[in-house]
Amino acid sequence: MSKRSFLLITAVGILLAAVPVWAHHAFSAEFDSSKPLKLRGTVTQWELVNPHSWIHMDVKNADGTVTSWMIEVGSPNSLFRLGFTKSSLPPGTEILVDGYQAKDGANLAVGKNLTFPDGRRLFLGGSAGDVKDGSAGDPKK
Amino acid sequence: MRHFAFAAAVAVICALVWLTSVPAAGQSAQSGKAYTPAHTPDGQPDLQGFWTNNTITPMERPKGLGAKEFYTEEELNDLIKHEKNRVALNEEEGRPTEPGTDADVHYDFSQFGLDRGQTKEVWNRRTSLIIGSEGTIPTMLPEARKRNAAIAAMNRGHEFDGPENRPLSARCIVLGQESIPMLPGGYNNNLEIVQSKGYVAIMHEMNHSVRIIPTDGSPHPPAAIREWRGDSRGHWEGNSLVIDVANFDPRNPFRGSGAKLHVVERFTPVDKDTMLYRFTVEDPETWDKPWTGELAWSRVEGPIYEFACNEGNYGLRNTLHGARVAEEAAAKKAANK
Numbered sequence: 133m134s135k136r137s138f139l140l141i142t143a144v145g146i147l148l149a150a151v152p153v154w155a156h157h158a159f160s161a162e163f164d165s166s167k168p169l170k171l172r173g174t175v176t177q178w179e180l181v182n183p184h185s186w187i188h189m190d191v192k193n194a195d196g197t198v199t200s201w202m203i204e205v206g207s208p209n210s211l212f213r214l215g216f217t218k219s220s221l222p223p224g225t226e227i228l229v230d231g232y233q234a235k236d237g238a239n240l241a242v243g244k245n246l247t248f249p250d251g252r253r254l255f256l257g258g259s260a261g262d263v264k265d266g267s268a269g270d271p272k273k
Numbered sequence: 274m275r276h277f278a279f280a281a282a283v284a285v286i287c288a289l290v291w292l293t294s295v296p297a298a299g300q301s302a303q304s305g306k307a308y309t310p311a312h313t314p315d316g317q318p319d320l321q322g323f324w325t326n327n328t329i330t331p332m333e334r335p336k337g338l339g340a341k342e343f344y345t346e347e348e349l350n351d352l353i354k355h356e357k358n359r360v361a362l363n364e365e366e367g368r369p370t371e372p373g374t375d376a377d378v379h380y381d382f383s384q385f386g387l388d389r390g391q392t393k394e395v396w397n398r399r400t401s402l403i404i405g406s407e408g409t410i411p412t413m414l415p416e417a418r419k420r421n422a423a424i425a426a427m428n429r430g431h432e433f434d435g436p437e438n439r440p441l442s443a444r445c446i447v448l449g450q451e452s453i454p455m456l457p458g459g460y461n462n463n464l465e466i467v468q469s470k471g472y473v474a475i476m477h478e479m480n481h482s483v484r485i486i487p488t489d490g491s492p493h494p495p496a497a498i499r500e501w502r503g504d505s506r507g508h509w510e511g512n513s514l515v516i517d518v519a520n521f522d523p524r525n526p527f528r529g530s531g532a533k534l535h536v537v538e539r540f541t542p543v544d545k546d547t548m549l550y551r552f553t554v555e556d557p558e559t560w561d562k563p564w565t566g567e568l569a570w571s572r573v574e575g576p577i578y579e580f581a582c583n584e585g586n587y588g589l590r591n592t593l594h595g596a597r598v599a600e601e602a603a604a605k606k607a608a609n610k
Contacts, residue, residue: 157443160375161433162592168372181585183445204588206385209478209578210460214386232378235595244380253384262353262394263547263571 157183159232162204163242167233171201171241172249175225180208180218187243189227203229203243206255216255227254310512310542315470317488318512320540320548323575326455327394327462328568329356334401334408342408343398353396360390387460395571402456402566410564413529417559421529433596436589443589445582447501447525451477453518453536454527454552454566464570465577473507473514481580486516493519501525503536514540531558546572 173191187203211220228247234240246254311319334341344352359367360383370377382388401408413421431438442448450458455477463478471489476482488507498504504520518536521527527534539551548570555563 157440157588157592158375159380160378161443162588162595163378164595165373165375165378179585182580183582183586184588185585186587202587205380206382206387207460207580209580210386210391212578214391216386231380234591236591236598238591238594240591242378242380244377245384253381255384255386262396264349264396 159204159242162234163232163240164235165232169229169231169233169241171203171229171231173201173227173229175221175223175227176200177223178218178221182207182209185211187221187227187246189229199239201229201239201241203231203241203246205243205246211255214255221254308512308542308544310545313468317468317473317509318514318542319468320466320473320514320542321468322466323573323577324464324466324548324570325393325395325462325573326457326464326550326568326570327389327392328396328402328457329389329394330397330399330402330568332402332456332566333410334403338400338408340406340408341400342404342406344400346398349396349398356390356394360388382459389457389459389462392460392462393571393573395569397569399567402568404565404567410528411560411562414559414561417529417531417556420531420558421526433593436593439589439592441501441525443592445480445586445589447482448480448582450479451482451502452525452527453502453505453521454538454554455550456568461580463573463577465575476577478577478580480582481577488514493517496520499523503534510539512542516540527554529559530554530556533558540570543569 171191173189175189177188179186184204185208187205189201190198191201192198226249229243230245231241231243313319428438436444461479465476467474473486473488475484484505486505486507493504493506499520499522501522503518505516505518507514507516516538521534523532534556537553541549543549550570551567553563553565
């Protein structure tokens with residue numbers, strides 16, 4: 133392995149290690165890792181609140197009855213900056229949720245992945261441009 | 274999807290505008306002379322506007338880099354390329370976690386615009402935020418280790434007793450990136466500075482909190498008065514805003530700090546779109562010496578959006594209710610034995 137690759141891998145390893153602490157709370161305290169679920173239903177409401185927004189959806193059961201679920205998803209600030217608004221997810225939209233149920237057994241889940249029936253992901257923003265800050269990193273100065 | 278196309282178009286335009294190299298500390302790009310910022314009507318250097326401090330430079334130097342304080346330009350470009358490739362993948366492809374584990378219980382950050390690579394990142398050649406040949410936080414003193422272990426032991430087994438036992442961030446009281454020193458978190462690393470005569474105010478989008486910093490020469494309040502983010506008193510040194518922060522509430526520690534935490538921050542504009550943020554941390558009851566870090570703030574488009582954390586914090590209620598249900602189930606099981 134070249135020295136350059138080693139440096140890169142080392143630095144990237146540090147970044148990856150930081151991932152689980154991004155949320156403002158530990159999801160594993162609220163949702164149960166032993167209760168994975170997949171839901172298919174229609175959106176009835178998208179509560180655009182912080183710190184996490186919540187999608188309300190109706191899921192049709194095998195016996196024809198309907199169960200309402202609430203799905204915890206991302207902070208609205210970030211989605212709004214990427215061009216997503218309340219009208220991006222109107223009531224009646226059919227979605228699939230892949231997530232984990234709440235520890236109290238209620239019809240609440242964390243929406244790990246949300247997709248449309250054709251497989252497209254529900255929200256997927258692009259990455260914005262960056263700036264190189266030579267000021268703090270130039271040893272010659 | 275129309276919105277995706279719109280977001281992608283915005284991203285491309287932003288990339289063209291932002292992908293520029295900025296000059297060295299205090300020097301303008303063209304002339305190499307010290308940069309002189311505009312001034313407010315009452316004569317302060319004008320730092321006002323919207324900023325981001327979003328960076329992936331780690332606090333401590335990655336192991337294996339030794340005393341290497343700076344990447345070469347080539348190495349930096351490799352890192353940027355790697356980061357862009359990572360962002361192009363979604364969470365599942367780029368950072369798979371084992372199904373059925375606690376680590377898997379989260380949502381796909383990239384899907385919700387919460388991956389820090391989806392917003393403007395400020396890059397520089399530093400291998401760590403901490404400056405100097407060591408690049409690491411100094412050794413923690415034995416008494417500080419003991420103190421922190423005792424604090425952790427006190428809550429052990431009581432983590433879910435009530436809201437007071439939950440972390441400050443889960444209660445929306447104070448989040449990591451709004452604390453002092455001001456370091457970026459995973460998302461919403463957006464800030465606004467407003468100045469008036471004798472005051473500088475810094476608002477952080479994450480938790481929508483405002484630091485009000487008197488620059489009128491007034492002293493810190495008596496030591497008995499403690500604040501989650503300490504008490505800030507500023508003054509101007511040339512074009513730099515220097516803030517002395519003391520009176521921290523030790524219940525919101527910084528990297529294991531105690532009641533004697535003292536931070537000095539220095540904001541220095543280096544061109545019209547960039548400011549250097551340098552912080553020095555000391556706590557004689559926690560580390561064997563002071564330590565200093567540096568990162569840049571870069572201008573972004575406003576406005577700052579609301580972050581009414583408590584209004585929608587269903588997560589706290591759900592977490593505590595989950596614990597009550599588990600207790601009930603355990604009690605029933607014990608009774609049936």
